[in-house]
Amino acid sequence: MERSEFDASPIEAIVFDGLERAEEPALPASRHYRRARQDRGAETRHNLLIAALDVFGRYGFEGAATRDIAKRAGANLAAIVYHFGSKDALHKAVAEYVVEQMESRIGDSIDRAAKALTGSIDRPTARSLLQGIIDVHIDSMLGEAEAELWGRFIMREQMEPSSTFDVIYDFMMKCQSTTTELIAFLLNLDPHSEEATFRSFAISGQFVIFCVARPMVAKKLGRDTLACGDRDQIRRVVAEHIDLLVGETLINEG
Structure with a gap:
């Protein structure tokens, strides 16, 4: 049994709405700024993959907690849904x-x-x-x-x-x-x-x-x-x- 987990489906709308407000403000015209945000997004995704690789390897799919993965990656829980959509999809991505x-x-x-x-x-x-x-x-x-x-x-x-x-x-x-x-x-x-x-x-x-x-x-x-x-x-x-x-x-x- 997983140590602590969330069900992505009921909070998905809230997550993406929150991401739009908190993490995806309207971008200025500067292409350098847009590139910097893209790079940070790619870095967050990679960090989540490595953290998930470690956690899934240690505890298996059922025992792995997405909160633990997010914490190890230095990201918020919403980032998993934003970048991968679900725990299943994250596991396959790993x-x-x-x-x-x-x-x-x-x-x-x-x-x-x-x-x-x-x-x-x-x-x-x-x-x-x-x-x-x-x-x-x-x-x-x-x-x-x-x-x-x-x-x-x-x-x-x-x-x-x-x-x-x-x-x-x-x-x-x-x-x-x-x-x-x-x-x-x-x-x-x-x-x-x-x-x-x-x-x-x-x-x-x-x-x-x-x-x-x-x-x-x-x-x-x-x-x-x-x-x-x-x-x-x-x-x-x-x-x-x-x-x-x-x-x-x-x-x-x-």
């Missing part, structure tokens, strides 16, 4: 934001592999393409502070699927399908078989575990967080493990 951020970081490696798979590739190339996907996952999920929020939100959707689950699922399956096809090629499996699917997820677990268990790994190492040097070691260890699993040694192109 899922789309997570997908956009991940797509911008790992999308190229997925597209490159998918394109190569439409033609004729050899085993060393397939192994290199697979490692490219793994490397960008490690760099983005372990190398950026905000990525911890993405991971928590995705994990929450895994544990408690909501109406936005399909947004996450569609993107993750795009990534996983390409990874599965590469692994199936290396293991001489039917890419549509259950065997290929299970092996693909198992191999992905080689690096996903460091995203999920990052605090535990860092504590075991006696550190507050994982540093760049740790990511290099993780990348090396994961690469060596996958060499053994797929029977193809990664060629160091550096």
Whole structure:
């Protein structure tokens, strides 16, 4: 149950009326002033997305309080309705934001592999393409502070699927399908078989575990967080493990 919530529908008219009076005064002719207000509006929307990403990830959809989200974003409650319309729409916007951020970081490696798979590739190339996907996952999920929020939100959707689950699922399956096809090629499996699917997820677990268990790994190492040097070691260890699993040694192109 949500800790405290409001029903947007009965107050929507009041909210927008209030916004018109309190937050949207008639704009002067100056285009610089109009641009400044647009920029502040975009900043408020972004702050609400990040705050909601954190709160939804911690408490799930039902447990997340919009008042808490607004407070964390430094905005008033009306801003959620103004920018998103409802709690449901905000939740979906957060899922789309997570997908956009991940797509911008790992999308190229997925597209490159998918394109190569439409033609004729050899085993060393397939192994290199697979490692490219793994490397960008490690760099983005372990190398950026905000990525911890993405991971928590995705994990929450895994544990408690909501109406936005399909947004996450569609993107993750795009990534996983390409990874599965590469692994199936290396293991001489039917890419549509259950065997290929299970092996693909198992191999992905080689690096996903460091995203999920990052605090535990860092504590075991006696550190507050994982540093760049740790990511290099993780990348090396994961690469060596996958060499053994797929029977193809990664060629160091550096």
